Amino acid sequence: MSTAVRTINFTLNGTPVTADVKAHHNVVEMLQTQFALTGARESCGQGLCGCCTVLVDGRAVSGCLYLAVFLDRADVVTVESLAASGRLDPVQEAFIECGAFQCGYCTPGFILMAKALLEQTNDPDDEQIRDYLAGNLCRCAAYPEIVNAVKLAARKNKAGSTGSS
Amino acid sequence: MANSNPSAAQAGHQVGRSLPRLEAREKVTGRAEYTHLMQLPGMLHAKIFRSTVAHGRIKSVDTSEARKSPGVYGVYTGDDIRKVIPDPYYGPAFHDQPILAIDKVHFVGEPVAVVLATDPHIADQAVQQIVADYEELPAVFDEVEAAANKVLVHDELKPAGTFADLKHLKGRKGTNIALDFRLRRGDVDKAFISAAQVFEHTFRTQKVLHMALEPYASIADYRDDGVTVHSGAQGPSFVRTEIARLLGWPENRVRVKVPYLGGGYGGKLYIKMEALAVALSMLARRPVKVALTMEEQFYTITKHPSTFRIKSGLDKDGKIVARKCEVWWNGGAYADVGPRVTQKSGFTASGPYDIDNVSIDSYALYTNLTPAGALRGFGIPQLVWAYESHTDMIARALNRDPLEFRKQNLLREGRPQATGTILKDAAIEKVLDRIAERLNWKQQFDHGQGVVRRGRGLAIALKAVISPTTSVAIVNIAGDGSTTLYCGTVDMGQGSDTAMAQMVGEVLDMPAESVRVVPRDTDVTPYDMGTLGSRSLFHMGHAVRLAAEEARDKIAALRRELGEPAGSNAPLGDLFRKKYGMQAGNIVGTGIYKPDYIPPDGSGLTTNATPFWMVAGSGVELEVDTETGLVRITRLINVADVGKPINPKIVETQLSGASLMQLGFSMFEKMHLDGGQITNASLADYKIPGINDVPPVMQNETVDTTQENGPFGAKGVGELATFGVSPAIANAIDDAIGVRLTELPLTAEAVLRALRAKDNKPLGEE
Numbered sequence: 001m002s003t004a005v006r007t008i009n010f011t012l013n014g015t016p017v018t019a020d021v022k023a024h025h026n027v028v029e030m031l032q033t034q035f036a037l038t039g040a041r042e043s044c045g046q047g048l049c050g051c052c053t054v055l056v057d058g059r060a061v062s063g064c065l066y067l068a069v070f071l072d073r074a075d076v077v078t079v080e081s082l083a084a085s086g087r088l089d090p091v092q093e094a095f096i097e098c099g100a101f102q103c104g105y106c107t108p109g110f111i112l113m114a115k116a117l118l119e120q121t122n123d124p125d126d127e128q129i130r131d132y133l134a135g136n137l138c139r140c141a142a143y144p145e146i147v148n149a150v151k152l153a154a155r156k157n158k159a160g161s162t163g164s165s
Numbered sequence: 166m167a168n169s170n171p172s173a174a175q176a177g178h179q180v181g182r183s184l185p186r187l188e189a190r191e192k193v194t195g196r197a198e199y200t201h202l203m204q205l206p207g208m209l210h211a212k213i214f215r216s217t218v219a220h221g222r223i224k225s226v227d228t229s230e231a232r233k234s235p236g237v238y239g240v241y242t243g244d245d246i247r248k249v250i251p252d253p254y255y256g257p258a259f260h261d262q263p264i265l266a267i268d269k270v271h272f273v274g275e276p277v278a279v280v281l282a283t284d285p286h287i288a289d290q291a292v293q294q295i296v297a298d299y300e301e302l303p304a305v306f307d308e309v310e311a312a313a314n315k316v317l318v319h320d321e322l323k324p325a326g327t328f329a330d331l332k333h334l335k336g337r338k339g340t341n342i343a344l345d346f347r348l349r350r351g352d353v354d355k356a357f358i359s360a361a362q363v364f365e366h367t368f369r370t371q372k373v374l375h376m377a378l379e380p381y382a383s384i385a386d387y388r389d390d391g392v393t394v395h396s397g398a399q400g401p402s403f404v405r406t407e408i409a410r411l412l413g414w415p416e417n418r419v420r421v422k423v424p425y426l427g428g429g430y431g432g433k434l435y436i437k438m439e440a441l442a443v444a445l446s447m448l449a450r451r452p453v454k455v456a457l458t459m460e461e462q463f464y465t466i467t468k469h470p471s472t473f474r475i476k477s478g479l480d481k482d483g484k485i486v487a488r489k490c491e492v493w494w495n496g497g498a499y500a501d502v503g504p505r506v507t508q509k510s511g512f513t514a515s516g517p518y519d520i521d522n523v524s525i526d527s528y529a530l531y532t533n534l535t536p537a538g539a540l541r542g543f544g545i546p547q548l549v550w551a552y553e554s555h556t557d558m559i560a561r562a563l564n565r566d567p568l569e570f571r572k573q574n575l576l577r578e579g580r581p582q583a584t585g586t587i588l589k590d591a592a593i594e595k596v597l598d599r600i601a602e603r604l605n606w607k608q609q610f611d612h613g614q615g616v617v618r619r620g621r622g623l624a625i626a627l628k629a630v631i632s633p634t635t636s637v638a639i640v641n642i643a644g645d646g647s648t649t650l651y652c653g654t655v656d657m658g659q660g661s662d663t664a665m666a667q668m669v670g671e672v673l674d675m676p677a678e679s680v681r682v683v684p685r686d687t688d689v690t691p692y693d694m695g696t697l698g699s700r701s702l703f704h705m706g707h708a709v710r711l712a713a714e715e716a717r718d719k720i721a722a723l724r725r726e727l728g729e730p731a732g733s734n735a736p737l738g739d740l741f742r743k744k745y746g747m748q749a750g751n752i753v754g755t756g757i758y759k760p761d762y763i764p765p766d767g768s769g770l771t772t773n774a775t776p777f778w779m780v781a782g783s784g785v786e787l788e789v790d791t792e793t794g795l796v797r798i799t800r801l802i803n804v805a806d807v808g809k810p811i812n813p814k815i816v817e818t819q820l821s822g823a824s825l826m827q828l829g830f831s832m833f834e835k836m837h838l839d840g841g842q843i844t845n846a847s848l849a850d851y852k853i854p855g856i857n858d859v860p861p862v863m864q865n866e867t868v869d870t871t872q873e874n875g876p877f878g879a880k881g882v883g884e885l886a887t888f889g890v891s892p893a894i895a896n897a898i899d900d901a902i903g904v905r906l907t908e909l910p911l912t913a914e915a916v917l918r919a920l921r922a923k924d925n926k927p928l929g930e931e
Contacts, residue, residue, distance in 0.1 A: 001290055024286060038202040039195020043378040043427075044459045044848035051378055079195040092193040096185050099818050102658030104192030105378045105427030111193060130856045137848075139378050139428045140658050141825035143856045144863060145818055 008072040013081035019068065027063035027071065028052045031078065039079035039108040050136030053109035054078050060116045079108035082115070090156035091115050091149070100149035102140035110136050114150045123154050179670035179677045180877045183814035187663045187682065188425065188656065198424035198684075200397040201382040205452040208384065209238050211445055212288035213455075214278040214295040215464060216270035219306070219533040219841030220318070221299030223268060226278055230294040236287040240295070241448055242278045243267040249447040250411050250440075257403065257435040259343060259500035260325045262536070264440045270299065271318055271498035272533050273841045274464025276441065281449055304533035304841055308495035309472050311341040311530040318498060318531035331504060343496060343529040344504035346511035348769025350583055351522030356487035360478030364559045367474045368551035369908040372495070372836040373829075374467040375540055376853055379427020381465055382456040385442035391418040392443055397426050399433045399655050400695030405687045407436045408443055416687075423685040426657035430826070431539035432466050433657070434697050435502060463836060463846035468540035469506060470495040473514075473551035478522075483563060485574045487522040490514040490552075494544065496529050497536035503529040506537075509631050509698075510544030512765075512774050515583045516552035517593045517627035519576045523583045525769065533841050542884045543698050545628045546827060546891065550909065553624035553892035558905060567896065568601050571625065584629070584765060584774040590880075591778035592806040595868045597625045600784040603802045603864055612901065617788050619799075620901025625782035626888035629775035630881060631698040633762035637691035638708035639755050640669060640716045644748040646737030648673060648716075649681040652709060653693030654701045656682075659883050660815035661701055665709045667811055668876060672713035673720075691755075699881030702811065703777055704758055706876035711756025719752045760874075777872055777880045781805035783824060783889035785897045794917025796832065796898060800862040803886040808872030808879045816882050820865040823886035829854040831891040833910050 002023045009018050012035065019034050031037040031054070040063045043051040047062035054063045055077040082089040091114050094100070101107040110133065117124055117132040124132070129150045138146065191197040214226075228240040243265040246253045253264040266277045278295050282288035305316040321338050324331035331344065357363060383396040392412070398404050401421040409416045426433060438455040445453040457465065471494050478487035492514055496503035511527035560570035575594050582588050600623050601607075613619040639651040650669050656662040662682040670677035683690060693705060720737065727743050729735055741750050760776035784802035789795070803824045810816040833852050837844045845851045865886065871878040891909060899905050904919040921928050 001286055032202065033204075037195075038199075041199070041202055041379075043380070046459075046847060046849050048848045049378060079193075083194045088190070088193065095193050096189040099185065099814050101189075101192055102660070102818065102822060103377070103379070103426060103428045104188070104197050104658065105199060107192050108195040133856050137378065137853060137855055139376060139430075139826070139853060141822040141854055141859075142818060143825065143854075143859045144821055146856070 006069055008069060010071045010073060011075045013077060013084065021068040023069060025068040027054055027066045027068050030068040031063070037078055037080050041105065043105070049106065050109040050113065051106050053112045055112060055116060060113055079112055082111070089115070090160060091118065091153040094149040094153035094156060098145045098149035098152055100145040101142050106136060106138045110138065110146055114153060117150065118154055118157060122157060124150065179667040180811050181809070182667060182677065182812065184663055184667060184677055184812055186660050187666055187678065199379050199427045200384065200395050200424060201379045201427065201456050203384060203395055205384060205386060208452040208454050209281040209283060209449055210285035210288050211279050211281055211453055211455045212285065212292045213276045213461065214292045216266065216273055216275040216277050218270060218299045218301050219273050220302040220304035221270050222302065223266060223270060224298040224300055227296040228278060231280055231291040234287060234291040234294065236282050236284055237291045238281040238283065239449055240278060240280050240291065241265070241445065245448060246444045250444055253411065253444065254323065255407055255411060255436050255440045256325060256500055257327060257502050258325055258331060258504040259323050261319065261323045262499040264444050272535055273843065274535060275498065279445060281445060281453060305341070306532050306534055306838065306841055308470060308493040308530045308532060311532045312493055312528055314340055317341060318533055341531040343500045343531055344507050346508040346525070346527040346769065348511060348523065348525035348583060350585065350770065353487050353489055353522040353524040356522035357478045360486055361481040363476065363478045364555070364562065365474070365476040366555050366558060366907060367472065368554055370471045370547045370550055371909050372467050372470045372534065372838065373834045374463060374836060375430040375432030376462060377428030377430060377432055380457040380459055380462050381433065381438050382454070383438040383442040384452060384454040385439070385446040386452040387443060387446035387450070391420065392446070393420045393422065394439050394443060395422050396439050397433050398423050398439065399426070399429045399657065399697060400435060401653055401655065401685045401687050402692045403435055403695055404439050408439060411440055421687045423655055426655060429655070429657035429696070430541045431697060434539055434695060437465060459848055460846045463843050464535050466501060466538045467497065467535050467836065469503065469537040469544060469547065471547040473548065475551055475555045477555065477559060479559070483565060483570060483573055485518055485520050488515045488520045490525045492527040492548065494527070494529050495532050495534065495537060497532055497534040499536040500529065501536045501538035503537055505631070506539060506544040509629065510548055511769070512584050512629045513545070513627050514548050516556070517576050517625055518574045519580050520583070525583065534838070539697060541823060541826060542887045543631065545626060545884065546887045549624060549626040549888045550891040553626070553889065554895050554907065557622065557896040557899065561899065568606055568623065571597060576627070585770040585772055586774040588778065590870065590872050591627065591780050592868050592870045593625060593627060593780050595870070596780050596782050596804045596806055599804045599866070599868055600782050600802055604784045604786065616792050617790055618901040619786065619788050620897040620899065621786045622893045622896025622900055623782060623784040624889035624892040624896065628779040628888070630700055630703065630777050630779055632775050633759055634694035634700055634704055635757065635759040636693045636705040636708040637755070637757045638705060638712040639691055639753060640712040642716055642737060642752040644738065644741040644745070644750050646741070647679065648675060649683060650709065651683045651690045652705055653685050653690040654705045655685055655696040657696065659819060660812060661696070663815065664702055664811045665705065668706055668709050669713045671877065672710060672717055699779060699883045699885065702879055702881045703875055706879060707758035708756040710876045711758060712754040714754065715756065716752050716754030719754060723752070777875060779881060779885055781885035781888045783886070783893040785893040787894065787897045787901065789898060789901045789916060791902060791920060794913035794920060796911060796913065796916060798860040798894065801828070801860040802864045805867055805882070805885040806870050807867045807882050807885070808870055808875045809877060810867055811877065811879050816867060817865050819882045820886040821863060823884060824890050825854050825859060827887040827890035828858065831894050831909060831911055833912060835910050
């Protein structure tokens with residue numbers, strides 16, 4: 001285990017930041033210990049459950065496997081950025097209105113993935129939603145409600161962009 | 166946030182609203198608090214060195230290299246624990262589990278030593294440098310073998326004082342049987358002799374685990390005058406009692422704080438990592454966090470594997486006249502709550518049928534495996550798996566319609582259940598009828614042709630909610646009229662905070678959203694037996710209702726005292742200002758609820774086994790690929806009797822989620838064991854249901870009923886939709902391809918093997 005510390009610079013939820021990290025630190029650990037952000041959290045530790053999802057340069061990655069040193073000069077977005085202004089994102093609103101979670105532990109990961117999906121496809125069908133979210137697990141199994149929430153978020157986005165909300 | 170039910174958001178009519186969860190905003194913003202994510206100043210991280218053998222005498226544990234690692238704060242074994250806690254054994258039913266292994270190890274993965282360090286990576290690496298030497302002992306893994314007592318897991322049984330009816334087991338030697346529950350009703354032997362036909366089958370269930378996505382975590386901060394424990398625990402009051410007992414302290418020096426839980430499902434009940442965290446904090450005199458990895462959950466607590474031999478005798482008209490049930494529960498190395506699973510599920514092991522002659526023997530067994538406890542059903546899903554498969558097998562053998570055969574034998578309102586307790590408010594037939602209606606049971610079903618065959622099946626279940634248990638709640642109205650609820654029910658996703666707030670709102674005529682529910686903290690929230698067994702909505706619901714009613718009565722008294730005219734609805738804040746001259750004072754209402762209960766006699770009989778019956782069932786349609794054995798569930802219907810739902814939307818999601826969890830236990834989840842070693846202890850090798858495992862059509866609904874003695878006509882929900890799923894699937898597989906699987910999970914391989922065996926073309930062994 002190397003004890004060498006490297007300083008990295010990156011953008012975290014729109015703000016330029018620096019962090020001192022060791023080679024074995026993953027993104028989740030760095031976010032929790034150095035920035036007190038717990039929205040991305042480790043569960044399986046194998047990149048299989050999606051609880052640790054963060055967006056790096058617009059791409060969803062597993063924060064439990066992604067090493068912090070690789071964030072140097074990257075643009076990092078976590079779930080905490082979505083309601084930074086105090087106003088919930090349409091995806092978050094949709095998750096609440098559809099009851100798309102129970103214990104809530106996996107929820108930030110699902111929300112970030114849904115957000116990434118809706119940026120690629122503004123009106124996904126059920127199959128596209130399931131394909132895209134297949135790498136996220138919810139032990140409470142709120143899957144039917146999650147699919148509904150993504151569809152509702154798409155409608156909300158559409159209404160928002162046409163100014164009719 | 167848009168309110169999904171704005172018309173009901175006005176004061177009053179809070180019960181029955183599909184209000185989104187009160188903590189929803191915290192959860193979608195990633196801000197909700199979970200123990201696994203918490204950090205305390207000066208905190209040390211604990212990493213556990215675990216046994217590699219299933220049963221052995223500890224010859225030595227060499228921690229010298231680990232101690233030398235830079236950054237290691239300390240390394241501790243069972244001997245060190247005994248220096249601070251002389252009798253370091255814990256457990257809800259038996260005080261049999263050591264905080265760290267002492268003298269012997271009893272299962273692979275048992276905690277043997279711990280490293281503490283400020284950096285978890287350093288602790289992790291130091292654990293790798295610990296070396297233990299064991300004298301291996303013979304081990305027993307199978308529950309039926311364990312009952313023969315040839316290999317003994319424990320030298321002596323150590324029942325806890327918690328349950329009076331276990332006291333006679335104290336000091337018993339030479340047995341692996343932690344509890345045997347026995348029920349005798351009528352004369353079963355005589356009835357079998359006179360029966361026209363007798364059917365006997367044996368069913369088994371596999372070892373599976375809760376696998377909450379937030380793994381077990383506890384943080385203890387020990388001071389000489391008190392200890393604070395932050396824990397992902399389903400029963401804060403029990404943790405407090407147990408830690409106080411271990412320390413020899415009064416309860417008020419132990420504070421247990423429980424934030425939200427990232428899933429519980431029964432795994433986080435009673436006491437898990439808390440005792441270890443407290444002992445380590447005592448030794449280190451610093452806060453200590455014990456936070457497990459996903460892999461370590463496989464070595465903490467699981468569901469009970471089981472073997473159930475069930476025998477039924479029928480008269481010439483197809484009426485079941487006798488049923489004999491023998492159930493062996495594989496409790497693993499420590500009893501946890503296994504004896505309660507054994508006894509309480511034993512009450513209903515003969516199923517939701519009206520049978521005059523019943524004999525039930527239910528055995529809790531020690532084996533050299535990870536301990537087993539409660540998992541969403543307290544044993545009921547294992548029993549239903551057997552008795553509802555058995556029911557279908559009889560119906561098929563008799564060439565009877567499985568629905569009609571059930572209806573002929575159903576236990577009906579006003580009739581005595583196996584324990585002798587009269588069935589009341591248990592809509593068994595209504596639920597069954599609704600499932601059949603949803604499946605269009607009366608209509609011809611297309612079984613398909615060629616490679617893919619189709620089938621359908623159903624199952625119905627009955628549970629007696631665990632009794633007797635106590636809940637206490639406090640409602641506190643502040644000087645401005647705002648209201649706070651103190652209740653120890655742990656919200657682990659079931660929406661209890663929301664439902665409790667709705668009940669307060671209903672009584673006090675205020676919107677549920679305006680009620681603050683204090684997170685569980687034993688310094689402020691009063692006693693509750695535990696968030697388990699679908700008991701909270703009923704028991705805590707009553708306590709909350711009573712507390713709110715007392716507050717309401719005090720408000721009325723204050724209005725009178727202040728000379729308010731009758732019917733006045735002056736705001737509460739005005740009353741306080743009038744009374745105290747400023748915004749000051751409180752009105753406090755308390756509620757305590759404990760239902761009546763009569764313990765079973767020596768024959769397992771009682772006229773009051775439970776305060777309420779739980780009823781649910783499932784219906785399934787599926788396709789089987791006869792070339793691969795792959796089963797595709799095309800439709801899953803879950804119907805339950807929940808009385809009057811407090812929050813219909815949350816009820817629906819609870820039913821849906823529970824059934825999907827059980828779908829995993831039915832179709833693919835299994836801890837693979839090889840000589841006591843778990844060979845698939847990771848999420849990579851142990852699959853849980855994902856979004857693509859959801860059947861294309863799912864229907865979750867409740868029947869229109871009222872639980873007369875329930876708060877606002879309601880009763881518990883959480884476990885219900887787990888009950889019927891497994892047998893409904895197996896029954897549908899049989900309907901599709903004419904093969905019967907009697908062991909879970911129902912994998913493609915198991916289906917194909919059975920199909921090939923039926924066609925006299927058996928597949929070779931693995």
